[in-house]
Amino acid sequence: KTENKCSFRKNGYFSCKKCRMQRCLQFGMTIDNFQFDREPFNPLKMNVGIPQTVDTFSGRPSLILFSAPSGSSGPKRYIDVQFLVDRAVEVLLNGSETPYQVSNVLQKLAIGLQNIRGPQQKVSQIVTKIGKEGIFKLWEEEMLRMAKWLTYFDDFQRLPHSVQIEILNGVWFLFGRLENIASTALARKRKLCKDDMVMTCVNKNVLICDLRTLEIDLSWCSKYTFQQLKL
Numbered sequence: 001k002t003e004n005k006c007s008f009r010k011n012g013y014f015s016c017k018k019c020r021m022q023r024c025l026q027f028g029m030t031i032d033n034f035q036f037d038r039e040p041f042n043p044l045k046m047n048v049g050i051p052q053t054v055d056t057f058s059g060r061p062s063l064i065l066f067s068a069p070s071g072s073s074g075p076k077r078y079i080d081v082q083f084l085v086d087r088a089v090e091v092l093l094n095g096s097e098t099p100y101q102v103s104n105v106l107q108k109l110a111i112g113l114q115n116i117r118g119p120q121q122k123v124s125q126i127v128t129k130i131g132k133e134g135i136f137k138l139w140e141e142e143m144l145r146m147a148k149w150l151t152y153f154d155d156f157q158r159l160p161h162s163v164q165i166e167i168l169n170g171v172w173f174l175f176g177r178l179e180n181i182a183s184t185a186l187a188r189k190r191k192l193c194k195d196d197m198v199m200t201c202v203n204k205n206v207l208i209c210d211l212r213t214l215e216i217d218l219s220w221c222s223k224y225t226f227q228q229l230k231l
Contacts, residue, residue, distance in 0.1 A: 077221055084140055088147040088168055092161075096151040105154065112152025116145050117183075118204065127209040131217035141202045142176025143168070149175075 006019040098115070102108045127134070147168060150156050156164065180200045187199040187208070199208045216226040 079221065081139065084143050085165065085169065088143050089165065091144060091147040092151060092164055092168070095157070097148075100152070108152050108154070109149070112149050116148045124205045125207050127207050128213065129215040129217065130209070132220040137202050138176070138200065142179070143172045145179065146172040146175040
């Protein structure tokens with residue numbers, strides 16, 4: 001508007017950005033001196049990698065490494081869950097208990113999830129100790145519920161049988177954990193259990209436990225105590 005000859009204010013600043021830039025260049029400013037990334041917190045420059053400690057390198061807690069019980073280098077123990085896989089395969093072959101005609105896949109999966117969960121029931125037992133039998137029952141419940149839910153997934157049913165088994169073996173444990181978290185959140189919302197408790201369902205029986213006081217017996221599968229494995 002003023003033919004690139006704007007007058008500066010009393011405080012030395014130009015109201016025109018172009019004239020202010022020209023004034024800076026006139027007094028020796030160069031773009032080579034621009035300072036980028038001056039923020040004190042820059043996530044791009046942070047080292048987000050996992051520190052290479054003895055624990056992370058070996059995959060075992062330091063307490064177990066340096067305080068391992070005698071005879072810990074003995075033969076490893078393996079748990080045969082083939083009987084669970086066989087029962088899950090039978091569930092997959094039988095298909096869904098009730099056929100549904102719905103508009104999309106997600107709606108059918110949601111209906112199937114509601115069916116395997118069943119109606120919300122009252123707490124039938126408070127668990128204070130769990131061992132081999134209890135853990136096996138939890139595994140059986142989680143794997144069979146996962147298999148039943150997959151019967152409502154049409155695209156999954158079209159996969160080869162061997163691929164179905166591989167997927168089931170890979171995700172049933174994660175599915176069980178997520179289901180327990182969801183059930184616990186719903187139970188806390190409905191005031192069925194306290195905030196420091198966890199809820200699960202075994203054979204249509206609603207069980208809750210307090211993780212702070214729950215006793216877990218792992219002597220049947222490990223030489224380490226539960227407290228050692230938690231560290």
